[in-house]
Amino acid sequence: MPKIPTKPRAPRIAAIIPACNEAENIGRVLAVLRKVDILNEIIVVDDGSDDTTAEIVHAFIEQYCRVRLIQHEVNKGKGQAIFSAWSDTQAGYLILLDADLVNLNPSHIEALLEALLAPILAGAADMTLGLFLGGRFYTDFAHWAIPWLTGQRGLRAEILNQVSRDAAAGYGFEVALTVAAQRNGYRTRIVPLKGVWHPPSEFRRGWRHGIRWRLRMYGNLLRAWYIATGHPYPKMNWVRFK
Numbered sequence: 239m240p241k242i243p244t245k246p247r248a249p250r251i252a253a254i255i256p257a258c259n260e261a262e263n264i265g266r267v268l269a270v271l272r273k274v275d276i277l278n279e280i281i282v283v284d285d286g287s288d289d290t291t292a293e294i295v296h297a298f299i300e301q302y303c304r305v306r307l308i309q310h311e312v313n314k315g316k317g318q319a320i321f322s323a324w325s326d327t328q329a330g331y332l333i334l335l336d337a338d339l340v341n342l343n344p345s346h347i348e349a350l351l352e353a354l355l356a357p358i359l360a361g362a363a364d365m366t367l368g369l370f371l372g373g374r375f376y377t378d379f380a381h382w383a384i385p386w387l388t389g390q391r392g393l394r395a396e397i398l399n400q401v402s403r404d405a406a407a408g409y410g411f412e413v414a415l416t417v418a419a420q421r422n423g424y425r426t427r428i429v430p431l432k433g434v435w436h437p438p439s440e441f442r443r444g445w446r447h448g449i450r451w452r453l454r455m456y457g458n459l460l461r462a463w464y465i466a467t468g469h470p471y472p473k474m475n476w477v478r479f480k
Contacts, residue, residue, distance in 0.1 A: 249330050249331055250278045250279075250328060250329040250330055250331070251276055251277050251278055251279075251329055251330075251332070251351065252277070252280070252323070252327045252329035252333070253271050253274075253277050253279070253280045253281065253332075253335060254281050254319075254323040254324070254332055254333070254335070255267060255268075255271075255280070255281070255335050255336070255337050256283045256285055256319035256320060256323075257282055257283065257284055257285065257287065257291050258284070258286060258287050258313055259287045259288065260287070260289075260291050260338055261287070261291045261294055263337055263338040264291055264294055264295060264337050265294050265297075266339075266342075267335065267338075268294075268295070268298045268305065270342045270343060270344060270347070271335075271347065272298070272302050272304070272305070273344045274344045274348065276348070277333070277347070279304055279306060279327055279329060280302075280304050280305045281306050281323040282307050282337075283307075283310065283319035283323050284309045285310045285316070285319045286311065286312045286313030295307045308322050308323055308326060310322070315407055315408050315411075316389075316411050317403070317406030317411035318406075318407070320334060320398075321398070321403070321406075324398050330394065330395050330396075331354055331355070331395060332392070332393055332394075332395050332398075333351065333392050334389060334390065334391045334392075335389065335390055336389040336390065336436055338436045338437060339390075339434055340373070340434065340435050340436055340437075341433040341434050341435065342434055346368065349366075349431075350366045350391070350429055351392050352366075353366055354366060354394065362425070363425045363426060364394050364397065364424035364425045364426070365392065365393040365394070365397060365425070365426045365427075366391060366392040366426070366429045367385055367390070367427070367429065368388060368390030368391065368392075368429050369381040369428055369429070370431055371430040371431060371433075372432050372433050373431075373434050373435030374435040376438060377435040377436060377438070378435070386416040387412050388412065392429075393415075397419055397422075400422050401415050401418045402418070405417070
């Protein structure tokens with residue numbers, strides 16, 4: 239009896255959103271993600287919040303079976319939050335997003351995934367970087383000046399096997415991920431996220447505390463570069479959409 243060809247399975251895709259005290263914002267992001275049918279899972283990692291972030295996520299879980307919540311009793315940092323979600327999914331492709339995005343829409347998520355899910359196209363990518371464009375000047379400038387710090391990414395999940403956990407600690411995750419992709423020859427594309435932005439942390443934390451936070455973040459970034467590369471600034475060869 240001839241073998242009946244089977245339809246290839248669509249790749250599993252999970253969105254991962256680390257969140258700490260994002261009660262004011264997380265609902266807005268989840269409302270967008272639930273409209274993206276291609277996502278199999280939407281995983282929020284509540285990283286030690288002391289507000290109602292978890293309660294808001296639970297409200298979505300009751301309505302949408304794709305939404306899941308992982309909770310850290312204490313804050314472990316963005317990198318560990320992403321690793322916790324990754325260890326709890328079998329998805330081969332991941333979308334990483336910040337929890338406080340403004341003006342996000344489903345087409346932005348689809349754009350981040352497009353190059354990853356089209357391997358027959360010349361120049362298909364292993365990782366995409368979403369950079370703000372036309373949202374707010376201060377966030378646009380930061381993204382395009384230092385693209386490897388963006389928290390909005392699409393990637394093959396296997397890349398996380400190459401990321402240094404030590405370098406990813408604190409605020410070093412994006413640096414560690416970028417270095418891992420470059421060192422292992424993963425192809426990277428930049429995707430403009432038109433109209434998207436998020437409030438700088440100084441706005442939410444107050445300027446005095448916000449400046450201290452930013453200085454601490456920069457210290458973490460330098461530490462991450464040193465651990466991951468042994469030198470301060472690796473050369474990056476970005477592949478852009480034409």
